[in-house]
Amino acid sequence: MTLVVTEAIVLHAFDYLESSRIVRLLTRDAGVRSALARGARASRRRFGSALDLFAQGSAELHSKPGRELDTLGAFDATRHRAGLGTHLERFAGAGAIAELALRFGHDAADAGLFDAVARALDELAAAPGDRARDCTLAAGWRILLELGVAPTIDACAECHSAVAVDVPAMFSHPAGGTLCARCAHLARGGRTLPGEARAALRDWLGGESHAIADRQQARAHQRLLREFVREHLADDRPLRAFDAWEHDTLSGASSPEPVA
Numbered sequence: 001m002t003l004v005v006t007e008a009i010v011l012h013a014f015d016y017l018e019s020s021r022i023v024r025l026l027t028r029d030a031g032v033r034s035a036l037a038r039g040a041r042a043s044r045r046r047f048g049s050a051l052d053l054f055a056q057g058s059a060e061l062h063s064k065p066g067r068e069l070d071t072l073g074a075f076d077a078t079r080h081r082a083g084l085g086t087h088l089e090r091f092a093g094a095g096a097i098a099e100l101a102l103r104f105g106h107d108a109a110d111a112g113l114f115d116a117v118a119r120a121l122d123e124l125a126a127a128p129g130d131r132a133r134d135c136t137l138a139a140g141w142r143i144l145l146e147l148g149v150a151p152t153i154d155a156c157a158e159c160h161s162a163v164a165v166d167v168p169a170m171f172s173h174p175a176g177g178t179l180c181a182r183c184a185h186l187a188r189g190g191r192t193l194p195g196e197a198r199a200a201l202r203d204w205l206g207g208e209s210h211a212i213a214d215r216q217q218a219r220a221h222q223r224l225l226r227e228f229v230r231e232h233l234a235d236d237r238p239l240r241a242f243d244a245w246e247h248d249t250l251s252g253a254s255s256p257e258p259v260a
């Protein structure tokens, strides 16, 4: 039995048997871990509200070689991010972020991914409701950047030549971003991104915010992010939380349920 004490964020939680819960955690020092929280359901004394979705704190994980499920000895939450549970768009966005982290994360330390997800959830918890969508978009692209799969915006993804800023340009998911006019001509498909859409991607990947007031534009951005995520995932299992965020199909904002 190995003991790891590490900072962790609860990204998914579901009931297990009569008295326990299983949580999926993104940890700073051990990557994505699944852990059994014995008695978490039967008694609030054991873990209190510490295991609420998107809470962050210090986790005590007991693991055995060859076993995928750790045992959670303790979880001392220091951040609860209550703002995520009080607004549907914030909650749906947080679910999409959690799903990205769980689908791309591995069971190995990745402090960069951990910090990107923690920052994303902090910003989203504090975001006004009408900014939750672009806040989530920004976070999604930054997480991809942290994972090393961000698209090119101002250089051609094929030939690396500069592509003029503020003009429409072809964007190819398989190529990995923007294409110059010559490479776009040779490409078999792609989407033409307006200059404004490229500006938003540039800001988000640069760590800045970029408001998208227009609902149609926001939806086009959600579709673009989803297509790019799909291109880089190793399997084609559904992205349930991402879909719920993109298509506004989540309900029950006042009573957060496990997503992903």
Ligand SMILES: [Zn+2]
Residues within 6 Å of the ligand: 156, 157, 158, 159, 160, 161, 179, 180, 181, 182, 183, 184
């Ligand atoms: Zn090119």
